[in-house]
Amino acid sequence: MPLGTLDRTPPPFFRQGPSALTKLLFCAALAILLMVADARFKLATPARAALALALHPVQRLLLTPVDAWDKLGDYLRGTERAMAAENQARLQLVQQAERLSRAQELQAENERLRKLLGLRPALQVEALTAEVLYETPDPYSRKVVIDRGSRQGVQPGSPVINDAGVLGQVTRVYTLSSEVTLLNDKDAAIPVLNMRTQQRNAAFGSADGSSMELRFLAANADIKIGDLLTTSGLDGVYPSGLPVAKVTSVERRGDTSFASVGLQPLAQPDSARHVLVLQPLAAFESARAEAAAAAASEAASALAVKAAKKAEKKAERAEKAEAHAARAAASGASR
Helix, strand or coil: CCHHHHHCCCCCHHHHCCCHHHHHHHHHHHHHHHHHHHHHCHHHHHHHHHHHHHHHHHHHHHHHHHHHHHHHHHHHHHHHHHHHHHHHHHHHHHHHHHHHHHHHHHHHHHHHHHHHHHHHCCCCCEEEEEEEEEEECCCCCCEEEEHHHHHHHHCCCEEEECCCEEEEEEEECCCCCCCEEEECCCCCCCEEECCCCCCCCECCCCCCCCCEEEEEEEEECCCCCCCCEEECCCCCCCCHHHHHHHHEEEEECCCCEEEEEEECCCCCCHHEEEEEEEECCCHHHHHHHHHHHHHHHHHHCCCCHHHHHHHHHHHHHHHHHHHHHHHHHHHHHHH
């Protein structure tokens, strides 16, 4: 093939159009024009919205693993938070229940203390508040220990009461505590007065320490179930009028001349918490007698002082009268 017949023109792949600089300037101008037109006339907003709508399913599909992982983490963390919240709620419920029980206990305690404080002005003797610490471990006696002793002024033989009535009597005094023998102790005794019949007797603790009884009461005595027994005040220890017990049973048998009378203490020794320790009536009477004697001596001395002052005033008036008379006599003689 002769050389002159060959096509020497470049193939289309290697054909060159506008220069690269021209293309760059054109594209830059077109980009600026489009940005200005989009900013002024919002031309690209519909196209952008259409493109976002078309790509949304693809985006959601690509985000599915990430969302699933996040949801799994939230579920686990939510479960832990729910368990922690449940435990916290249970703890708060227990605390609230405990507070509620304490509030009920405090309310009942306040009511008992108010009753005690309301009873104190009506008493004829001085009273000291105390709290029951524990019951003595002796199974053959009914005794409790209170938190007041000789340092607080507790004396042996002092009556102990609560808001319901007489609880017992102080039988042993220590420095900071005292031992109280309850009325239902087998060795306890207290003089009582039947409020219905005004009959006096003595109540003793039962042998088993669960209740009380009247001894040496005539079989034909006028006593009924429900009668209220109070302190008579004849023993010089208990003030009169304090509730002691109620009659719960009366048994009259023909083979004996005495009636069997069962009593129930009103103070409920097993549930006593706060008590009042009274000054023994004999000590109170002696102290009151001493106070009355001291008051009488003070009154007598005050009267003596007043009489002496009156005598001095009378003497001064007499001296003044004599001096006036002497001056009058002297002036008459000079005339």
